[in-house]
Amino acid sequence: MAKQMILCLISIPLFSRALLPPPAVYLTPRAQRSLATATATATANSISKNDRMIKKKTKKQKSEEKKKAELLAVKRKKEKRRTRSEKEFGSTTSFEFDNNENHIPVLLGEVVDVFSSLNLRSFVDCTLGAAGHSSAIIQAHPELENYVGMDVDPVAHAKARAHIDALLHSHFHLKANTFLRNFKHIKSLLAEADPSLLHSGVDAILMDLGMSSMQVNNPERGFSVLANGPLDMRMDPQVTLKAEDILNCWPDTEVGRVLREYGEESNWRLLQNKIVQARLHGGLHSTGDLVDLIRNVTHGMRGGRQGWIKTATRVFQALRIAVNDELNTLEKSLNACFECLAPGGRLAVISFHSLEDRIVKQTFLNIIETDRGDGDVDVEERGGREIRKTEDESDAKEMWIRSMVHGRNGTILTKRPITPSEEEEKLNSRSRSAKLRVIERV
């Protein structure tokens, strides 16, 4: 133990790593290449078809065509399971993107749409970040009386607080409380901000999960695969557990479990062994050390020369989830947030990877309590709510709602999650894995 304590104090000089393009999201480069080959082959086939009608297709051509069909089927299936936003990117925002260091809010117009039909007296932002979403919602709802924001990151909290304060000059009647706290404490924070919020319930709550650009782009936080820094990865600097504690001190089976469950990493056992072996030589002390280890392990494996980036991304995700106890916190907090909603109030959640999205989807289904699948209904069947604006104030039908799931306790307004428009994905690569799900309380 004493040895490990000493290990944790060694600091490593910084060096910059060349920036590499982010990994593709929907098709791996291999899949893209084989799709391209398959397409080229298919085109060549149709041109020469008339000339060589009788000649049978070679086995290779057949298997390539089959591969192509399979890839297209997978792509279509993925598109079906979500609703790609058709909203014009940037259309609703009066938010200014001053420079690259700043966090660009994801699905901003879509989130504003989710609440635009509501008469918002109160709004809670569980993940302030740079207050991009909060600013847009405050500006879109001059009727707002009570605002509560929170973040565990002091840098984010300070930045967000400054943005909110600036808005208060033009929204002087707005009561705004912000907290440097974890959203799992939402109930006690609401009680602290204004007990009436707990009694009458909140009209709108937002959770925009994951990391902000301020966090990822600061090497000192240890979140980035591409820049060397300490093995930290804490969103909340008050918490004592860091990534290096897991790598250098946790039992080997626990290291393996983290990689397997939180990284969905198929090479978890090999990585676990290498990580534990590294302890014999003093352990891992920088994200650079960890990346080197991953590069060594994945060297010569499938996925080409840059295959290591994908493995590294999964390993970093796994450690981040473990350090911040993200999945347990999420499930508990979704329930707590729903319980804080007023009747007709809405909770919107943006997730950034499949483990998170699965929890949001499943917890929403559990919360609403569907009567064995009879819950699915079309938009038309839905009744009005007191909290909603009257028809001449807003569009009677909300265009962003495609299909819903009704339950005893609430309605899921996004049977399939909303994903960013193609344009947003192009302009903000961080948005590519984003999924927005919305639930409304009965």
Ligand SMILES: C[S@@+](CC[C@H](N)C(=O)[O-])C[C@H]1O[C@@H](n2cnc3c(N)ncnc32)[C@H](O)[C@@H]1O
């Ligand atoms: C993607 S950013 C939010 C960006 C923000 N919506 C904006 O538009 O600027 C996520 C933020 O949530 C914070 N966060 C993550 N987990 C949290 C938790 N359990 N409680 C409070 N804040 C959390 C992070 O520190 C980070 O600042």
Ligand SMILES: *[C@@H]1O[C@H](CO)[C@@H](O)[C@H](O)[C@H]1NC(C)=O
């Ligand atoms: C990676 O491999 C190189 C060369 O084989 C070796 O010198 C280095 O120590 C290895 N690094 C780690 C972290 O395993």
Ligand SMILES: *[C@@H]1O[C@H](CO)[C@@H](O)[C@H](O)[C@H]1NC(C)=O
């Ligand atoms: C659904 O609502 C009922 C009645 O208010 C409550 O007892 C139950 O706990 C709720 N279920 C969930 C999963 O929140």
